[in-house]
Amino acid sequence: MKVTRIAYSKNLNVGKCQQLEEQARRLGRVRSQVWRDHGSLAGVGVTDRQIRDQWMRNGTADTFGVLANAWKETVRDAVGDIKASREAAKVRVRKAIWRHTSDKTERKRLCAALKRDQWSEDPYLARLMRQHWQRGRNHVVNQIVVRSDDYRTFTLGEGGDVWLTIPSLLRRRVITVPLNTTIAPAGTLRLILRDGQVEVHFAIDDSTLKSSRRPCGPSKVGVDKGYTEVLVDSDANRHGRELGDLLRSESDFLKIKNARRAKIRGIVEKAREKGDHAKADRITANNLGTLKRNRRRNVFKARVRSVTFTAVHAVVDNAKHIVAEDLTRHFTSRRKLGKNTNRRLAAWTKGVTAEALNSVSERRGSALTLVNAAYTSQVAPCCRALGTRKGDRLHCTRCGAVWQADHAGAINVLERYGDPDITLFTSYKRVKQIIQERADRRRTRLPVQDSSHRCGERTIRSEQQCSRNRKQ
Ligand SMILES: [Zn+2]
Incomplete structure (x- = not known):
């Protein structure tokens, strides 16, 4: 790969x-x-x-x-x-x-x-x-694709940074670009020009990466997208807990920043209405620039990616088979998310998590199975009946057990694997029906003591989990 x-x-x-x-x-x-x-x-x-x-x-x-x-x-x-x-x-x-x-x-x-x-x-x-298939349009005006035999790389002295020589607009005239790396890019290059800087994107074979040789663990786990963390697995381990703080602080920052920019934009519009274009242009150039904003956004994105990939690596460390919900399936439309920055950021991180799950498990040779996610966060694993959700707690309506919702979700996701009735394509309405039918059948068939025993056992575990969560 x-x-x-x-x-x-x-x-x-x-x-x-x-x-x-x-x-x-x-x-x-x-x-x-x-x-x-x-x-x-x-x-x-x-x-x-x-x-x-x-x-x-x-x-x-x-x-x-x-x-x-x-x-x-x-x-x-x-x-x-x-x-x-x-x-x-x-x-x-x-x-x-x-x-x-x-x-x-x-x-x-x-x-x-x-x-x-x-x-x-x-x-x-x-x-x-x-x-x-809606008709697409091109918006890309900042990329140059360079074929592998169309450029040259060299270093000045031993172990120095790499220089890249690429064709210009004129024949036999080249442009030499200094890079920030000692490893020469290879294969087809995609140059992306952003903020006065050149990004050189190139593909390398992942067998050369250190992480490819890291072995994966022995078990099979289900994972669920967490509330404040990247992933919670079916053994109640929370991975990538920094994510919640990262998202919250960024969205708080953006909220204030965007409000201030809106205020300034109002002044610009007023100036234009009055015909004071000089003032409007001045403010647009000096106070509404995008350079620093984009730089900050890129840094933030890189940090989220690194937290996410580290978390997925940690999951793979103890699992050779990961069962997850298909995170790319239920994207809420941008219109629906509206102005809520936090939710918009959270929706974006979902895509990053999906990408990380895919690429890390492929690279390290663990299996990844995607399952139907409908109602996985609402079923209490003790009685397999729909519970009531309060914040990040899930209350079982049958036996009263309290679950950490994401942990319950991860267990349910794991159980969806190999489910004979619920496939990836089963509609959510049908899934609800199946869950209710099964729960009713369980209730009528199982003797009362047995079910309470089962629940009791699980309740203790989830209670321990709760107290551990509180301490953290
Ligand atoms: Zn229960």
């Missing part, structure tokens, strides 16, 4: 930076044109080579004002992006097929046609694809 590494430019001078920005801007036009011409139905089955040949024949290629290799690589990259957006839509379409088609052979036929990109001939599939 490949993992992405990023090297940063060090003390890049302004002239070089401007040249690179201009090149990226022109390549942004190439990207936009690919999206415009081939971003929808017209692009299905068209390869980047065909686009290249067509553009060289009809003279489009000469209008970009960049070297041939640069725009050709950009076309390849953009075609890849379009394909990724199409494949993402197919996941949603497949879900819709499962929802609406009960006939097995018909379902199979539809999924096969979807996979082979033959959906445009089938009216039903074409309609679903139109619905779920």
Whole structure:
């Protein structure tokens, strides 16, 4: 498996930076044109080579004002992006097929046609694809993709930092970029220009990483996204507890900062209304800049990522099989989250956790199974009946046991693995039905003492957990 590494430019001078920005801007036009011409139905089955040949024949290629290799690589990259957006839509379409088609052979036929990109001939599939694959647009104007044989790296002296030589807009004229690393990037490079700095993204094979050789533990655990931590596992261990404080302090900071910026923006608008454009421009340039804001945001994101990855590594340290809910499935829309910064940040960290679970378990060779998450945080594991949730506590309505909600969630997630009735695609309504049916069956079948004994045993454990939590 490949993992992405990023090297940063060090003390890049302004002239070089401007040249690179201009090149990226022109390549942004190439990207936009690919999206415009081939971003929808017209692009299905068209390869980047065909686009290249067509553009060289009809003279489009000469209008970009960049070297041939640069725009050709950009076309390849953009075609890849379009394909990724199409494949993402197919996941949603497949879900819709499962929802609406009960006939097995018909379902199979539809999924096969979807996979082979033959959906445009089938009216039903074409309609679903139109619905779920919204037309995309290119917004990327700050990237340059450099092919592996198009750049050179060198160091000044033994063990020094690496320098990178990349093509400019002119033939046989190169731009030399000093990097902040002693390890030379390899393979295809993606240069991203941000805040006057060049980020060099490149893929390396993960077998060279130290963490790949770290063995995973012996057990099988379920994990649940925690309330104030990255993950809680089914053995009640909480991983990445710094996350809660990190999110809270950042959202408090942003709340104040954004309110102040809004106030200043109000003054700018008032000045514009009065026709005092000089004042408005002055305030926009000096008081509403994004440089420091973006820098802070990047630092914050990097810290959250590092906490998350450390937490997932800790889970893998004692598990060779992780069962988790599919965190990417239940994204609340941005509109629904509204202005609540804390919730918006929490939604974003969900994606990071999903990524970390995927990449760490793949790298270290542990298995990851995703299961249906419906009602996992509401079922009390002692009686397997729906409990009542109060804050981060879950009360069992049958026996009165108190659970830490995320711990209960992790146990339920683990039990979902291998559940014969609840698959990843079972609707949440059906899941609720199944849970209630099972709970009723348990109650009528089990003798009273037995169930209270079971619950009692678990209650002690969860009570111990509670007192331990309180101490922390
Ligand atoms: Zn109970």
